[in-house]
Amino acid sequence: MQRRAIFNNRILPYFLLLPQLVITIIFFFWPASQAIYQSVLEQDPFGLRTRFVFLENFQTVLSDPLYIEAIQVTAIFSVSVTLFVMVLALFFAVMADRQIRGAQTYKTLLLWPYALAPAVAAVLWNFIFNPFIGIFGRALNDWGLLWDYKLNGTHALILIVIASSWKQIAHNFLFFLAGLQSIPAAVVEAAMIDGAGAWKLFRSVLFPLISPTTFYLLTINMVFAFFDTFGVIHALTDGGPGRSTTTLMYKVYSDGYVNLNLGQSAAQSVILMLIVSALVWLQFRFVEGKVHYA
Amino acid sequence: MKRTLLVLTLIAVFATIAACAPAPTPAPTAAPPTAAPKATEAPKPTAAPKPTEAPKPTTAAPAPTATTAPRPTVPPGRVKVEFWFGLGKPLGDVLEAIVMDFNKSQDKYYVDAIYKGGYVDTMNAAIAAYRAGKAPHIVQMFEVGTATMMAAKGAIKPVYQLAQETGWNLDPKIYIPAVRGYYSEGDKMISMPLNSSTPIMYYNIDAFKKAGLDPTKPPKTWAETRAAAKKLVESGATKCGLTFEWPTWIHLENFSALHNIPLATKANGMLGMDAELKFNSDLHIRLLQTLMDMAKEGSFKYGGRDGAATVLFPSGECGIIHASSAARARIQRESKFAWGVTYLPYFDDVPGVPKNSIIGGASLWVMNAPGRTADEYKAIAEFFKYISKPEVDARWHQETGYLPITHAGNDKTKADGYYQKNPGADLPYLQLTRTEPTENSLGLRLGNMPQIRIVVYEEWEKAFQGQQTAKQAMDNAVKRGNEILREFEKTYK
CATH class of the missing domain: 3.40.190.10 (Periplasmic binding protein-like II)
Known part of the structure; x- marks a missing residue:
């Protein structure tokens, strides 16, 4: 069977592509080009005075020790979130994939957090971990563990890692589970007949077979940690205490939206765009070699 | 398969970045229409405390322009x-x-x-x-x-x-x-x-009585405030003695006005954009040092930025709070104890104080x-x-x-x-209105003030964590704040 579609009409293919192109242009190319344009300008918020400064904004941003600090925070944060999310989600998926009573209930319950908006998740976590009004936060202090994420940077970072991961685990769980369920039962049974224990089965059969899923999730989680965690950070810590939870994304927001420094904020967006593109490229370049596509 | 995956991922990445670009239209980070005023907004009598209620901007939230109620029609000819x-x-x-x-x-x-x-x-x-x-x-x-x-x-x-x-x-x-x-x-x-x-002091009358303090004579000075806070905690009347909301507004901006010391040159920026911050004076450092000492002895608790600490007073956690006069309605509604109000404290060994607040x-x-x-x-x-x-x-x-x-x-x-x-x-x-405003107590006009407030929060928080001394904190805050002011000045040149 020939798989290539042949169009006799010359216009039809472009017509079919049009909706996607329009969306991409309006929601990506246009704002992205605006960001790039803005990043070489120095402008007051009202646009009354504009000066072309070429790469000066980039120079300022990159020589700013606070920006370097934000890079470090982001690195620690994204790696922690990604690891935490994937390990736990994989564990849950492997567990839920077994033949156990009420498996369906577990699966449903594990998916709930995904339905929550990040800010709502943050409010919930605050109810639990707030050192003054949170149930668990108070208990920790009563037990003599001085927990105060409003003043302790490490605590704050731990909290936003947990809160962000909690939301993302559901998403990862779903993909891992789908991956595991697509493995033919025969393969698993064969391994078991050969005498593979649970760990051996997982290590040598299941894990390699779901590697495309793992790879996909790795990329998605990194991107999630970079961009979609703004709501959690904003609602829980506002980037503090000190600057201990100010990630690159949060800095773009606070410089651009709160402080109205459009040029530098735009420059940061462009840098962020480059960093993440590079990360994705690296992942495909080096990690993908170890992935088996079925 | 491979290529499709790469392309899809890249598109996802770019789409997210694009959404984050600071386009002049307030797109992704908009607050839901019900959001309580936030950030550097000072007075909020009944507004939610940050931790519990205040909804924050999220990417999932509707744009701020979305109005829920239909607008009344404009009568013709108006x-x-x-x-x-x-x-x-x-x-x-x-x-x-x-x-x-x-x-x-x-x-x-x-x-x-x-x-x-x-x-x-x-x-x-x-x-x-x-x-x-x-x-x-x-x-x-x-x-x-x-x-x-x-x-x-x-x-x-x-x-x-x-x-x-x-x-x-x-x-x-x-x-x-x-x-x-x-x-x-x-x-x-x-x-x-x-x-x-304007910020004032609220105190828990019931807790004062329990601690053996005279509620008809609330503390006037910092020394008295510290002694009262200490007594509240030591007697077990409250878990925390003193806290305050809007830390910089109350204990930097208003503190400077009360003590008639400049926050910045050029009459706190009112006379020109080339003003320079001056809030690393001995008196400013002394206040931070006092607060750090109080935190150490357990009589003061830092409750977080902006209005995050407000909740600690009506909940009975802290016996004294320095808060906006506009917090009154909320405290009235939520407190289950008798409370009173009085003036903000000051250092009484400074001549000619206290001045009017701002x-x-x-x-x-x-x-x-x-x-x-x-x-x-x-x-x-x-x-x-x-x-x-x-x-x-x-x-x-x-x-x-x-x-x-x-x-x-x-x-x-x-x-x-x-x-x-x-x-x-x-x-x-x-x-x-207790005194005629002086150059230092008329208010302030500093470019990018929201950003400067954040800088001070950051440096204070580091000091409260014991990562730096009071002097280092104020010096750093002034240095970083001045850079922000110069940035602002440059934009308008």
């Missing part, structure tokens, strides 16, 4: 002006009610009040609208945005100029000096005061846009005249807990017997 405001419920309701009454009292003009989210969102919306040539006629802007607005010459029409053009006989003297001064250049009023508050809150700005008519400006002037009337001002003061903006509004409230029924409700006014 000149309509748009008024964007950033006060959440229930304060925003009072404002809308006042606007409605204005419209009813009119047959010529009509003010259309539109809620635009918190102050930061309202500011961004107004800026984006101005750039698109569709600025609202009036916009409410928080006090720390004053420098940005004043620098935007051409985008705004100063109130004194509006008065001249529309034949409005504006007398600045009817407004309270510490309120008017914040929004004036010399004698010329630039924006119209609306909601102002305000926080917001004012109304007139914005220009292509195609504005003289009638529209007249409508704005008419509305400003209306809110300056003693009865309207008194109502605003009594229903919201904000300060009156005019002396007459205060007199009217007194005549109404409101202060007899609500003892202590006149304390903010008394503290604000």
